[in-house]
Each structure stands twice: as C-alpha cells, then as structure tokens.
Amino acid sequence: MSDFLAMGGYAEYVWSTFGLTAVVLVINMVGARRRLRNSLREAGLRAARQRRQAS
Amino acid sequence: MVTVVSAILRRDLELGFRRWGDVASPLMFFAIVTALFPLALSPAREVLQGLGPGVLWIAALLAMLLSLNALFRQDLEDGSMEQLVVGPHPLPLIMLAKALAHWLLSGLPLVLLAPLLAVTYHLPAEGVRALCVTLLLGTPTLSLLGSVGAALTAGVRQSGGLLALLILPLCLPVLMFGSRATALAAEGEVVTGPLYLLGALLALAVTLVPATSSAAIRISLD
Amino acid sequence: MKLPTWFHKLGSPPHFYRLATLLTPWFYVPAVLLLLAGTYGGLVLAPADYQQGDGFRIIYVHVPSAYLSTMVYGVMAVASAIGLIWRMKLAHSVAAAAAPIGAWFTFLALVTGAIWGKPMWGTYWEWDPRLTSELILLFIYLGYISLRGAFDDRDKADRACAVLALVGVVNLPIIHYSVIWWSSIHQGPTIKKLDAPSITGDMLWPLLVMILAYTLIFAALLLQRVRAEVLDRERNARWVLDIMGAPAQGN
Numbered sequence: 001m002s003d004f005l006a007m008g009g010y011a012e013y014v015w016s017t018f019g020l021t022a023v024v025l026v027i028n029m030v031g032a033r034r035r036l037r038n039s040l041r042e043a044g045l046r047a048a049r050q051r052r053q054a055s
Numbered sequence: 056m057v058t059v060v061s062a063i064l065r066r067d068l069e070l071g072f073r074r075w076g077d078v079a080s081p082l083m084f085f086a087i088v089t090a091l092f093p094l095a096l097s098p099a100r101e102v103l104q105g106l107g108p109g110v111l112w113i114a115a116l117l118a119m120l121l122s123l124n125a126l127f128r129q130d131l132e133d134g135s136m137e138q139l140v141v142g143p144h145p146l147p148l149i150m151l152a153k154a155l156a157h158w159l160l161s162g163l164p165l166v167l168l169a170p171l172l173a174v175t176y177h178l179p180a181e182g183v184r185a186l187c188v189t190l191l192l193g194t195p196t197l198s199l200l201g202s203v204g205a206a207l208t209a210g211v212r213q214s215g216g217l218l219a220l221l222i223l224p225l226c227l228p229v230l231m232f233g234s235r236a237t238a239l240a241a242e243g244e245v246v247t248g249p250l251y252l253l254g255a256l257l258a259l260a261v262t263l264v265p266a267t268s269s270a271a272i273r274i275s276l277d
Numbered sequence: 278m279k280l281p282t283w284f285h286k287l288g289s290p291p292h293f294y295r296l297a298t299l300l301t302p303w304f305y306v307p308a309v310l311l312l313l314a315g316t317y318g319g320l321v322l323a324p325a326d327y328q329q330g331d332g333f334r335i336i337y338v339h340v341p342s343a344y345l346s347t348m349v350y351g352v353m354a355v356a357s358a359i360g361l362i363w364r365m366k367l368a369h370s371v372a373a374a375a376a377p378i379g380a381w382f383t384f385l386a387l388v389t390g391a392i393w394g395k396p397m398w399g400t401y402w403e404w405d406p407r408l409t410s411e412l413i414l415l416f417i418y419l420g421y422i423s424l425r426g427a428f429d430d431r432d433k434a435d436r437a438c439a440v441l442a443l444v445g446v447v448n449l450p451i452i453h454y455s456v457i458w459w460s461s462i463h464q465g466p467t468i469k470k471l472d473a474p475s476i477t478g479d480m481l482w483p484l485l486v487m488i489l490a491y492t493l494i495f496a497a498l499l500l501q502r503v504r505a506e507v508l509d510r511e512r513n514a515r516w517v518l519d520i521m522g523a524p525a526q527g528n
Contacts, residue, residue: 004321008331013396017389018316021338024385025312025494028378032501039508046512047521203444207437211427221420221441224413225448228455235459252458256451267444270361274436 059144060152067156070129077125081118081161082168088114089172100177107176108237111186112193115165116230119197120219122161126153126205127272136209140276147265150272154195154202154264162194182241189233192253199260199268200225206271229256280363288365290507291516297500304497311490318483326480335393337483341491343386343407346414347449349379349495353421354446357439367503369435370510372442373425374502378495380418387411406457413452417445431510 007014071078092110093103130136130153139149169190173183204222211217236249286292319337326333353375360368390408391401402408424441428434511517 007334008325010330010332010334010396013332013392014320014334017335017338017392018320020388020392021342021385024381028381028494028498031377032498032505036501036505036508039505043508043512043517044521047518050518051522203440207424207441208427210433210437211424213427217420217423217427220416220423224416224420224452225444227413228448228451231455231459252455259451263447267440271437271440274433274440277433 056144056148060148060155063149063152064156064159067153068159071156071160077122078160078164081122082164084121085114085118085165085168086172088117089175093175103176104178104241107173107178108182108186108234108241111169111173111176112189112230112234112237115169115190115194116197116223116226118165119161119194119201120222122157123201123205123218123222124215126157126202127209131209131276136272137276140273146269146273150202150206150268151261151265154198154268157202158195158198162190162198166190166194178237178241179243181243182237185240185246186237188250189236189253192250192257193229193233196229196253196257196260197226199257199264200229203264203268203271206268206275208275209272210275229253232256288363288367290367290511290514293367294504294507294516294520297504301497301500301504304493304500308490308493308497311486311493315483315486315490318486323480323483324477329397332393332396333480335389337487339386339389339393340484341487342382342389343411344488345491345495346379346383346386346411348492349375349382350414350418350442350445350449352499353379354442357442360435361439361443366435366510367507369439370503370506371499372439373435374499374506376418376422376425378498378502380415380422382491382495383411383415383418387415404460406453406460409456409460410449410453413456414449417449421445 005011005015089110092106096102096106127136130139140146166187169186170183173186178186201218201222204218204225207221208218232249232253236246236253239249240246287296315337319334323334323337325331353372356368356371356375359365360372387408390411394403394405394408395401398405421438421441425434425438428437508517
C-alpha cells in the first residue's frame, strides 16, 4: 500500500496532478449544476409571478 | 472602387494629421519603451544586442495596439460608419482602406523610427535592415488583425484592455517570426524563410480580414 | 443550403431542452463510472514505464484534458458557424456554454503538463511548443469569455463572439505551427518529449477509457449549461412557463 502511495518516487507529481484533476472536475460539475439551478429558480419565480398576475 | 478607397484614405489621413498628437503618441511610446530596457536591465553591449530584436518588436506591437482603440471611434461618433455600412460601396473594401490608413498613420512611422532605435541597441547593419524589412512586412498584418478586434469591440464600453486580450494572441506569429528573423539576421544568418512566412501571413490577412471585420462592424452597429 | 427537418427540430429550444434533460444522466453516469475505471486502471493496473517509471501515469489526466481543450474549441467553432450562417439561437447557446468548460480543461492540461515537466525536464515550465500553444489557447478562451461579458445585448454578444471563435479557428493552427518553428530554431531537439513513452496495450486502455470518460463528462456538463442558457434566453416563452408550472426539477 505504501509502495502504491509512493508511486516509485513520483508521489508528489502523480498525486498532485490527479488531485488537481479531481478538484477541477468537481468545480465544473458543481458549477454547471449551480448555474442550472439558478436559471431554474429564476424561471420558476418569473412563472409564478405571471400566474399570480393572470389570476 | 478606387475613389472610395482614396476618399477614405484622404479623410483618415487628414483627420490624423489634424490631431497629430494621436499620430505621435505611439511613436513616443515606442521610443520610451525601448529606452526602458537598457535603463532597467543593463546598458552592456552584449545584453542589448541579445535583447534588441525582441524588445524592439514587442515595443512596436504595443505601440500599434495603443492607437487601435481610436480606429473606428471617430467614425462611430459622427455616424459616418453607419453611412458607409448602408452605402453602395463594398464594405470589405472600406474596411481594408481603414486598416491601410491605420497602418500609414501608426505602422509606417514606427518602421521609419525603428532603425534609429536599433542603433542604440548596437544591432549590426544586417540586423537593422532585417528589423526594417520584418516591420514593413509585419506591421500591416498587425493593423489588419487589429481592425478585426477594433470592429468586434466597437460597440463595447471600456474596450481598451479587452482589445489587447483579444488581439495579442493573434499577433504572436507575427511577433515570433519578426523578432527571430531580426535576431538571426543580426547573427549573420540568412532569413529568407521567416520573411516568406511573414509575407504569407500578410497575404492571408489581406485576404481574410476585410470580410471578417466588415461582418464584425455590422454586428457592432445594429 | 437546405437543412434536414431533424436539424430544425433539434434547433427548437423546447425540443432541445426536453432532450437535454432526458439525456444528461445517460452521459453523466457512464462518465463517472468510466472515470473511476480509468483512474484505477491508470494508477494500479498499468505497469510502470521503463523510462519514466510511475511518473508517466500523469498521462492519464494530462492527455485527456489536452484533447478536450482543443475538442471543445472545435465544438465551439462549429456551433458558432452554425449560429452565424443559419441564425440559430440554440447554436449560440451551445458555444456560450462550451467556452467556460473549454477554458477549465485548458487550464487543467496546462497545469498537469507543467507538473509533469518537473520530473521529466527538471523544471515546471519549459517553452515547449505544446505547452506554449496550450497557454495561448487559454488566452483565446479567456478573450472569448471576456468579450461575451462585455456586451449588454445578448444577441450582439452571440454574433460578435461567433466571429471571434471563427477567427480563432483560422489562427490556432498558424499559432501552433509558428510556435513549433520558433522553438525548433531555439532549443533544438534535445528536449525530451512529454508524450508517448512506448506505450503498450495495458498502458493504453486506461488512457482510451479516460478520453472517453472526459468526452462524456464534457457532453453532460455542456447539456446542463445549455439548458441554463436556454432557460435564461427564453424566460418569457410560453413553454418555459408551462414547464415551470410543474415543480422544478434539476439534475
């Protein structure tokens, strides 16, 4: 196990790139999701307002 | 066709000479920036000879960029750009004339000033000659590329930094070929290769840019 | 040119919105599974390279992001061209949605390449043609995003950005080959290349899996972002109000 973590002496490089990749992927996933949530909320509020005005 | 081009050229040049400060400021900028490097780094002959080609080219590129913001400003403010767009003359030709006027006002003076500044960097005669030739071939391409950026940002407030961000990456090939050719020539090597490439870039820009910048200015206007 | 009807149908925002909502999980779930499989394969199953040792494993995250950085630009450019030529609003939404994803993966390719450079070249940054081109690509993405942000009028922003994206397509190969020429006279071929340590089958499959996973994750992210773009642009359209009548569901 510690052999695996040591990555043949390249541990800092391998783990930092893989870690950074994970971070960027998560940022993108959360970012896209949040962007969609915001748009949905906005559209929902607008629709609710219009319905209120109609009734 | 010829009349509309010459009319635009005459108008832009007249406007340029009337406000000669606008024409002179890129030149002064060019001179000052090139003077900064020996003062900041080292006045040693070898250092300056090594830096010269790159510094002179970068300073020329930035000086050209400085005057780009104003490329369409006057025409947009007094409404003459809209007249030109709806007018009977082909817009790409007009845009080509505008870019040519920009080059005559801010590119050509740089080419003329460059040898003087090159001497202060102790460039040998071959290097000075190569600098002039590369600038002569390269600066029109910069004017053309710049006109696309200026047309794209014509409708935007606060376009200064944005324009630089858009244009500089596109100008890199010209900068690389120009400064490397100058450096190689200063070392006494044959530089026909990069000169042909600079010429090819210019030919490509003359072909593709007018249509692109007219599309861009149409978008900015409506 | 006449377009087939399915294309028009795809270009209609409500239709696309519904399709995108339906498809997103079908890209997302396999993407995450393949990502895990590829990472396991790359870190555990693949043997160490005989020259670069375990350091070569960085290839499994560097190459897929480098590939995405250009592939996304291609998607952006094609979408921009479609948007300009056929005046299709949805295509502009796709281009707008692709840009930030492309910028992120370009950034990732750049940083992983630099970190890989440290054990291979002994330095984080080398003005190697590929890293340099990647850096310029990042600047072009940032310019695109800034230009979009500078306009108040969405329609104008769409078309100006489309022109910029197409200008970039013409320029990127020129920049790339200029950088190669420039560095070939600068430093000669002494620099060790980053890629292709003589790759064998058990090293290759995790790489292909990762490339596929990245492509799918891009598709999923793009679909989500396009949905958001479409909602923002069509906020007053009948169909959006109809959808919003039902409880909002996001995923």
